Amino acid sequence: MRPGFAFHVDAASPDGARAGVLTTPHGSVPTPLFMPVATLASVKGVDIGRVAETGAGMVLANAYHLHLRPGEAVVEQAGGVAAFMGWNGPTLTDSGGFQVFSLAQQVRVTDAAASFRSHIDGSAVELTPEASMRIQERIGADVAMQLDHVVPLPAPREAVADAMQRSLRWAERCLAAHRRRDQALFGIVQGGLEPDLREESAVALCRLGFDGYAVGGLSVGEGPEAMVAALHATVPHLPTDRPRYLMGVGQPRDIIAAVAAGIDMFDCVLPTRCGRNSLVYTFDGQIRLRNACHALDSRPLEEGCPCLACRHSRSYLRHLFLAGEMLGPILASIHNLTFYQRLMARLRDGVVSGQFDKVCLSLLARLGHHPENAG
Amino acid sequence: MRPGFAFHVDAASPDGARAGVLTTPHGSVPTPLFMPVATLASVKGVDIGRVAETGAGMVLANAYHLHLRPGEAVVEQAGGVAAFMGWNGPTLTDSGGFQVFSLAQQVRVTDAAASFRSHIDGSAVELTPEASMRIQERIGADVAMQLDHVVPLPAPREAVADAMQRSLRWAERCLAAHRRRDQALFGIVQGGLEPDLREESAVALCRLGFDGYAVGGLSVGEGPEAMVAALHATVPHLPTDRPRYLMGVGQPRDIIAAVAAGIDMFDCVLPTRCGRNSLVYTFDGQIRLRNACHALDSRPLEEGCPCLACRHSRSYLRHLFLAGEMLGPILASIHNLTFYQRLMARLRDGVVSGQFDKVCLSLLARLGHHPENAG
Numbered sequence: 163m164r165p166g167f168a169f170h171v172d173a174a175s176p177d178g179a180r181a182g183v184l185t186t187p188h189g190s191v192p193t194p195l196f197m198p199v200a201t202l203a204s205v206k207g208v209d210i211g212r213v214a215e216t217g218a219g220m221v222l223a224n225a226y227h228l229h230l231r232p233g234e235a236v237v238e239q240a241g242g243v244a245a246f247m248g249w250n251g252p253t254l255t256d257s258g259g260f261q262v263f264s265l266a267q268q269v270r271v272t273d274a275a276a277s278f279r280s281h282i283d284g285s286a287v288e289l290t291p292e293a294s295m296r297i298q299e300r301i302g303a304d305v306a307m308q309l310d311h312v313v314p315l316p317a318p319r320e321a322v323a324d325a326m327q328r329s330l331r332w333a334e335r336c337l338a339a340h341r342r343r344d345q346a347l348f349g350i351v352q353g354g355l356e357p358d359l360r361e362e363s364a365v366a367l368c369r370l371g372f373d374g375y376a377v378g379g380l381s382v383g384e385g386p387e388a389m390v391a392a393l394h395a396t397v398p399h400l401p402t403d404r405p406r407y408l409m410g411v412g413q414p415r416d417i418i419a420a421v422a423a424g425i426d427m428f429d430c431v432l433p434t435r436c437g438r439n440s441l442v443y444t445f446d447g448q449i450r451l452r453n454a455c456h457a458l459d460s461r462p463l464e465e466g467c468p469c470l471a472c473r474h475s476r477s478y479l480r481h482l483f484l485a486g487e488m489l490g491p492i493l494a495s496i497h498n499l500t501f502y503q504r505l506m507a508r509l510r511d512g513v514v515s516g517q518f519d520k521v522c523l524s525l526l527a528r529l530g531h532h533p534e535n536a537g
Numbered sequence: 538m539r540p541g542f543a544f545h546v547d548a549a550s551p552d553g554a555r556a557g558v559l560t561t562p563h564g565s566v567p568t569p570l571f572m573p574v575a576t577l578a579s580v581k582g583v584d585i586g587r588v589a590e591t592g593a594g595m596v597l598a599n600a601y602h603l604h605l606r607p608g609e610a611v612v613e614q615a616g617g618v619a620a621f622m623g624w625n626g627p628t629l630t631d632s633g634g635f636q637v638f639s640l641a642q643q644v645r646v647t648d649a650a651a652s653f654r655s656h657i658d659g660s661a662v663e664l665t666p667e668a669s670m671r672i673q674e675r676i677g678a679d680v681a682m683q684l685d686h687v688v689p690l691p692a693p694r695e696a697v698a699d700a701m702q703r704s705l706r707w708a709e710r711c712l713a714a715h716r717r718r719d720q721a722l723f724g725i726v727q728g729g730l731e732p733d734l735r736e737e738s739a740v741a742l743c744r745l746g747f748d749g750y751a752v753g754g755l756s757v758g759e760g761p762e763a764m765v766a767a768l769h770a771t772v773p774h775l776p777t778d779r780p781r782y783l784m785g786v787g788q789p790r791d792i793i794a795a796v797a798a799g800i801d802m803f804d805c806v807l808p809t810r811c812g813r814n815s816l817v818y819t820f821d822g823q824i825r826l827r828n829a830c831h832a833l834d835s836r837p838l839e840e841g842c843p844c845l846a847c848r849h850s851r852s853y854l855r856h857l858f859l860a861g862e863m864l865g866p867i868l869a870s871i872h873n874l875t876f877y878q879r880l881m882a883r884l885r886d887g888v889v890s891g892q893f894d895k896v897c898l899s900l901l902a903r904l905g906h907h908p909e910n911a912g
Binding site: 485496 | 578579580586607615622845848852853856860863866
């Protein structure tokens with residue numbers, strides 16, 4: 163990796179799960195790591211001090227969203243996205259590829275560029291690999307992502323292959339356009355659920371040479387088995403000395419499976435999105451806080467959880483949601499973010515202690531419980 | 538005052554502004570004090586730890602709202618409203634009188650009770666002085682308020698006198714019905730803008746004997762001069778050794794005027810309500826965060842303010858509001874709550890240092906500025 167960056171694997175399980183450390187100019191983070199999503203330079207509903215208290219070490223922001231609002235000039239003037247939002251640790255920006263294909267309107271893709279209309283005001287935007295690099299350099303995260311072409315699954319093999327090949331051509335242009343020496347650049351493996359396309363994409367990207375490698379185009383409705391199969395078709399072709407990042411995944415059991423498959427980095431909006439909707443994660447499964455069974459329940463969401471929400475009773479948290487108080491979404495988001503960080507810590511400890519398989523089995527068994535029914 | 542409670546005046550200005558300490562079973566708070574409003578046992582958008590960080594010493598909740606949601610049984614089971622919301626300091630509940638007359642539907646008042654329909658689901662509710670005491674005892678704040686009859690101003694003298702007399706009769710019934718020895722009970726002076734009615738109400742209440750005295754029925758659109766006149770008609774008839782509480786007030790300049798008139802306690806939703814609407818208070822006047830002039834402004838809202846929001850730039854805070862991020866309302870509410878606490882501290886310091894008039898003049902001069910225009 164380039165100067166200022168490092169990735170070191172401390173321990174690995176026999177099957178390939180890894181415990182490591184990712185170093186950036188803004189600090190080091192143990193892996194496997196989970197990045198809370200600060201789409202617009204704000205983790206929804208959680209102030210940045212509280213984000214740090216959840217145990218998060220690295221935060222993701224979104225170049226597409228920040229380009230539209232407030233614009234990269236505003237972020238750059240603040241000293242970059244970390245300074246803009248008051249975060250002291252490492253940051254990563256997604257290139258905007260996924261958002262263009264999921265949020266924007268009237269998308270037209272040619273080799274030259276992705277052309278589309280803003281989901282905010284309908285204005286015309288053209289995103290080239292070069293523009294994406296320029297935007298991400300100005301936003302100034304520690305890690306930038308190549309622009310890629312994402313197709314929703316299921317899709318015909320033809321379309322998947324076409325998008326994968328285009329992503330490779332864009333990868334090369336991103337590498338050529340990227341100037342900031344204090345910013346790492348990750349390539350993104352595409353290829354849908356086709357093992358040979360995933361392999362072709364991974365091998366070609368590695369030949370180009372990136373600071374890290376992401377697996378993109380998953381968590382788009384393909385199901386957990388298909389996701390794991392795609393990982394197994396990809397990971398063996400990635401270098402062991404570079405971080406591997408599975409974009410946008412996911413549910414706790416998906417993360418466990420992906421760590422087992424050798425993934426080091428994750429991001430997902432689920433902890434905050436579910437939290438806003440009164441759904442909280444615990445190691446004994448999910449809790450729907452609006453349910454009547456919590457009305458007089460004096461227990462915290464999870465015994466032993468150090469988060470702010472767990473200083474309150476389920477009864478209080480349920481009341482906040484039923485009364486429409488903002489504090490309900492705030493506290494549930496904080497709890498879920500804390501849960502994800504505790505999950506990552508347990509997986510890491512499992513690798514380090516040589517007990518990874520046992521830890522995974524135990525986690526999966528408990529996550530399958532239904533604590534609301536168990537009373 | 539009853540055992541466990543005390544009110545001590547440390548210093549007073551020649552004109553009657555006071556600096557004191559209010560002691561309750563849950564701790565002591567310097568006065569003049571400002572209580573953030575936790576209507577439904579939550580200060581809107583601000584977790585209770587952050588509320589404490591603003592410098593707040595005492596929090597207000599609302600018996601009417603908590604009676605409807607989640608019901609006093611839920612709050613009582615949690616050990617009272619302070620434990621329910623995780624607040625370690627003193628609390629006060631408003632009786633619900635003001636909410637009945639401002640929020641509820643189909644209100645009918647007789648000497649027996651206020652009958653109305655819930656603003657949540659239209660169900661019929663009957664609130665008697667005895668029921669209000671029972672509800673507030675179960676909610677369990679340190680300080681309960683008598684049930685009073687509030688009329689919106691302007692109103693015919695006849696109606697004001699009638700409501701004031703009814704409030705007095707209800708005051709007597711509240712005193713008779715109130716059982717909790719670890720909960721103080723405050724009477725509420727009514728009488729609108731009629732000086733003789735205010736005097737009559739104050740004198741009669743003092744004859745009944747309460748732990749403290751509130752001035753009610755103001756901040757309902759009467760304007761600042763009328764409010765101060767009503768205070769001057771009331772305060773001289775209240776005992777000097779009991780706390781005086783001006784309910785629901787208000788803007789910073791109203792609070793300054795009321796402290797000058799001898800008031801010790803305040804509550805108001807303005808800091809959080811304005812904060813949610815991107816209006817922030819500073820000692821140099823108000824700032825409307827959505828204004829374009831803040832787009833690239835790297836300054837904090839207020840130099841020297843220790844709050845969380847002031848670790849960010851105005852540019853970032855404006856972006857949060859324009860992007861519809863929850864964090865905008867959260868941070869602006871925290872700033873405004875902090876501003877109010879700093880205002881109270883300056884007023885108290887003014888009394889203690891013998892410089893109260895000077896402090897007030899200086900505060901009022903700066904508050905009149907328009908920092909956005911001053912650039």
